[in-house]
Amino acid sequence: MKTIYLTAPLEFQHISTFFVRPLDEEYIDLSAEVALLSRNVKIQGDPTSELDQWGGHTQVAFGGIYRIENAEFYRMGQTGEMSRYPIHFHITQDYGQFCYAKYNSIHHSFQRAVAVHSTNYVLVKGNVAFDIIGHMFFIETGMEMHNVLEGNLAVGAIPLLSGMLESDQEPAGFWTAAMNNVWRDNVAVTGSDGWYFQLPLALAGFAELNFGGSTDGKPQTADRVNSRPGTPISHNMDIYKAPTL
Numbered sequence: 097m098k099t100i101y102l103t104a105p106l107e108f109q110h111i112s113t114f115f116v117r118p119l120d121e122e123y124i125d126l127s128a129e130v131a132l133l134s135r136n137v138k139i140q141g142d143p144t145s146e147l148d149q150w151g152g153h154t155q156v157a158f159g160g161i162y163r164i165e166n167a168e169f170y171r172m173g174q175t176g177e178m179s180r181y182p183i184h185f186h187i188t189q190d191y192g193q194f195c196y197a198k199y200n201s202i203h204h205s206f207q208r209a210v211a212v213h214s215t216n217y218v219l220v221k222g223n224v225a226f227d228i229i230g231h232m233f234f235i236e237t238g239m240e241m242h243n244v245l246e247g248n249l250a251v252g253a254i255p256l257l258s259g260m261l262e263s264d265q266e267p268a269g270f271w272t273a274a275m276n277n278v279w280r281d282n283v284a285v286t287g288s289d290g291w292y293f294q295l296p297l298a299l300a301g302f303a304e305l306n307f308g309g310s311t312d313g314k315p316q317t318a319d320r321v322n323s324r325p326g327t328p329i330s331h332n333m334d335i336y337k338a339p340t341l
Contacts, residue, residue: 100130129283131224131249133201135168139182141206142171149175149206149229156195157186165198173207175229176259181208185215192218192243203227207256208234216241224249230256230264231271231292233282238273238296245270246280253286261294268292 112127141151151171156162162185174180182202185195192212196219202209209225212218213236220243225232232250235243250269257265269284271292284290 129249129251129285131201131226131251133168133203133224133226135166135201137166138168138170139172140168140170145171145206149173150177151182151206153180153182153184155179155181155184155186156188159188159191161191161194162188163194163196164200165196167200169200169202169209170204171206172202173205173229175206175256177207178260179211179213181205181211181234183210185210185212185218187214188218189214190216192216195219196221198222200224201226205229207260208232209250210234211236212240212243213237214239216243218243219246220244220248221246222248224251225269226251227254228252229254229267230260231267231269232284232286233270235272235274235277240274241276243277244280245278245282248282250282250284250286250290253288255288263292263294 110128115124145151151173169182172182182205183197192215199222201224203226205228208230209228209232210220211234232253253267255265266288268289269286273296
């Protein structure tokens with residue numbers, strides 16, 4: 097946590113207060129979220145990215161190790177193109193325990209912020225995502241386990257109208273197909289759903305071929321979710337049958 101000192105009055109009103117719920121005297125923090133988008137290290141798409149929403153992307157795949165901290169991602173992601181996201185952990189399986197994305201800024205992205213696909217044990221912590229097309233923090237197939245998403249801020253999801261999931265038309269700050277992960281102290285401030293849990297009845301694609309269509313026998317439950325929602329407070333849960341790929 098940092099202290100910010102202002103040298104001039106703010107243009108808009110910002111409320112910093114708390115509320116104690118009478119029923120159980122639970123303390124609820126209603127303070128506005130404050131995030132810094134700039135970083136000393138900047139990874140970005142070129143200026144022409146704005147024309148066709150076709151920015152840069154970073155990815156680790158098939159057992160590689162990806163560690164990124166305190167970087168700024170700008171004009172990244174490629175709208176409607178599979179696997180083209182600012183930060184993408186792609187089929188690294190248990191090598192995710194050696195990977196992390198911490199304290200980064202991802203803003204003005206053309207598709208998603210952080211995607212975790214067929215990867216376990218990765219740490220996604222303290223990142224801020226702002227002005228992102230489609231679901232923002234995204235756990236993809238249903239077999240991902242033991243990943244930790246902690247203290248992330250998702251603000252301003254923008255509808256992705258074609259090329260990906262139907263639910264991208266009403267994007268969430270945090271979307272998942274796998275419940276055996278940990279969400280802790282995250283905040284979502286979006287125009288649609290803060291959290292969207294779309295749980296498959298069966299695994300698809302790489303997960304089905306390599307894990308026998310199972311989730312390692314782990315129950316698909318939400319009892320490890322402990323998030324702190326922003327405003328509007330919204331959750332959505334849907335059970336669907338995964339497509340055959």
